[in-house]
Amino acid sequence: MTHPPLIANQLRQVVGLAWSLLQQLDEAAARVKPAPDKWSPKEILGHLIDSASNNHHKFVRTLAQPHHDFVGYAQDFWVAAQHYQQAAWPSLLTLWQAYNLHLAWVIEHAAPARLAHTISIAGAGPFRLDFIMADYVEHLKHHLRQILPEAPFRSEFANVYRA
Ligand code: NI
Numbered sequence: 001m002t003h004p005p006l007i008a009n010q011l012r013q014v015v016g017l018a019w020s021l022l023q024q025l026d027e028a029a030a031r032v033k034p035a036p037d038k039w040s041p042k043e044i045l046g047h048l049i050d051s052a053s054n055n056h057h058k059f060v061r062t063l064a065q066p067h068h069d070f071v072g073y074a075q076d077f078w079v080a081a082q083h084y085q086q087a088a089w090p091s092l093l094t095l096w097q098a099y100n101l102h103l104a105w106v107i108e109h110a111a112p113a114r115l116a117h118t119i120s121i122a123g124a125g126p127f128r129l130d131f132i133m134a135d136y137v138e139h140l141k142h143h144l145r146q147i148l149p150e151a152p153f154r155s156e157f158a159n160v161y162r163a
Contacts, residue, residue, distance in 0.1 A: 002130040004115065008108035011137050014153060015100045018144050021151055022093055030089040039079065041147045045092045046084025047075060048143055052099040055136045059106050062119045062129045072122030100140070107133050 022045070030041045039047060054073060062068045084092065110129070118126035127135075141153040 002115075002128075002134045004107045004110050004112075004130060004133060007130075007133050007137055008104040011100060011104040011107065011140070014137065014141055014144065015097055015104075017151060017153070018148060019093070019097055021148050025089065025147075027089050031085060039146075040085060042087060042089060042092060043079050043084050044143050044147055045096050046079050046082060046087070048140060049084075049092065049096050049099060050075070050078045050082075051136070051139060051143075052096070052103055055132070056099070056103060056106070058119055058121070058132055059103070059110070059129070062117045062132070063110060063114050066117050067126065068117070068119045070119050070121045103136070 022041075025041060030045075033040045033043075050073070058068075058070055061070065110133070115128065115130040117129045119129065119132055120126050144151065145153060
């Protein structure tokens with residue numbers, strides 16, 4: 001189940017479903033932290049924007065060469081440093097949606113011969129590119145379930161790496 005057109009379709013479905021539900025949250029609800037050390041919905045969506053940005057680089061850089069060594073990133077620092085908690089919820093939603101629809105486009109158009117290219121991330125791996133693409137969607141669903149525990153996001157792809 002790591003055929004890129006299927007991954008891209010599932011990504012679009014997840015984004016479409018989540019988009020309609022997330023729009024129903026208002027600013028106050030989006031700012032609520034379940035515990036002082038837990039992310040609010042705004043911070044989770046910010047983390048997902050960071051994930052989209054990092055994975056955009058992973059996808060395209062790994063398309064470019066047979067193996068790519070990629071860096072890790074300090075997730076909590078990224079969320080705090082960008083002040084997602086103070087950002088406007090509709091702006092975060094718009095950026096998150098647009099970035100993911102672009103990634104679906106990138107995944108869908110990945111050259112089949114390059115899907116076996118590999119990437120190592122902060123020394124972990126190597127992972128095949130098609131696995132990294134499927135895992136991206138699983139990571140997305142994992143965090144969306146934290147905001148939307150009732151939403152019917154299915155787990156279709158194996159997941160061993162969460163970032
Ligand atoms: Ni994460």
